[in-house]
Amino acid sequence: MASLKEVRSRITSVSSTQQITKAMKMVAAAKLRRAQDNILRMRPYAQRLGGILTNLSTLTEGAVDNPYAVKREVNSVLVIVVTSDRGLAGAFNSNIIKAASALINDKYSSQLAAGRVSVMAIGRKGADAFSKRGIPLVGDYSTIFSNISFDSVRVAAERAMDGFLNGEFDQVEILYNEFKNVATQIVRTEQFLPVEEKPADQMHDSALVAEYTFEPSMEEIVKELIPKSLKIQLYKAVLESNASEHGARMTAMDKATENAGELLKQLKLTYNRTRQAAITKEILEIVGGAEALASE
Structure with missing residues (x-):
């Protein structure tokens, strides 16, 4: 059985840890509210713009040169890991890293063997994980979350888009955590480039019924709208991941605080039992000594 000093030391240590986890939970909750507001405002705009992008790519197929929709033989791949x-x-980062590793090993195994798979890591944890595995990293975007803005994400999106246009990458995919609620984050994998085109019977927002009017021209609209939509798509993924991170951390710290509380109960019970045993032993020694003196 541990000594009273050891148990007291553990109680002090666990109490300090509980205070830290409780504070981290409160900080995560405050950040989550802001991040959740940001993504809830962004989603309708990004979804609508994404639908228009898909419809335009389908409607203008063959009529307008869309370099972002060109399908090539997939020899080189870029995986954007957020x-x-x-x-x-909790498992926030490990789930994304596992999903990205599975995607690379299964879907792009031949490209990986040829050394033609690269990773754009948005977030330091992803950069550390894939650099240790020897997979080439494209750019350094590990500090985007220190000050999230559209401009900082735009730079990363343009790097991927330029790489696709100049033939450096034939396929670009994004993996991120989608925010559902505080306790639930969903790992999403989306094709970033080339822009996917849907069959006419699957077009978004009933585009077959609603006819588009292009001003100033179809070429100008496609030239301006498609790059903007791609940047918004990546920006939305970053905002989703940011909200998911704070939700996951809030949940993890809440659970850690509860576990610390349970451990404190056990330690205090152990402390009381140890103290009671020590007192009982001292009483027995005193009684034994008194009896020995009385018998002399």
């Missing part, structure tokens, strides 16, 4: 800069968020 993680976080910090840990202590």
Whole structure:
């Protein structure tokens, strides 16, 4: 059985840890509210713009040159992995890293063997994980989450888009955590480039019925709208991941605080039992000594 000093030391240590996890939970909750507001405002705009992008790519197929929809033989691949800069968020980062590794190993195994798979890591945890595995990293975007803005994400999106246009990458995919609620994050894999075109009977927002009017021209609209929509798509993924991170950290720290509380109960019970045993032993020694003196 541990000594009273050891148990007291553990109680102090666990109490300090509980205070830290409780504070981290409160900080994550405050950040989550802001991040959740941001993504809830962005979603309708991004979804609508994404639907228009898909419809335009289908409607203008053959009529307008759309370099972002060109399908080539997939010899080189870029995987955009959106993680976080910090840990202590449960399985938030490990789920994305596992999903990205599975995608690379299964879907792009031949490209990986030929050394034609690259990773764009948005978030320090993803950069650390894939650099250790020897997969080439494209750019350094590990500090985007320190000050999230459209401009910082736009730079990363343009790097991927330029790489696709100049033939450096034939396929670009994004993996991120989609925010559902505080306790649930869904790992999403989306094709970033080339822009997917849907069959006419699957077009978004009943585009067959609603006819588009192009001003100033179809060529100008496609030239301006498609790059903007791609940047918004990546920006939305970053905002989703940011909200998911704070939700995951809030949940993890809440559970850690509860576990610390349970451990404190056990330690205090152990402390009381150990103290009671020590007192009982001292009483027995005193009684035994008194009896020995009385018998002399």
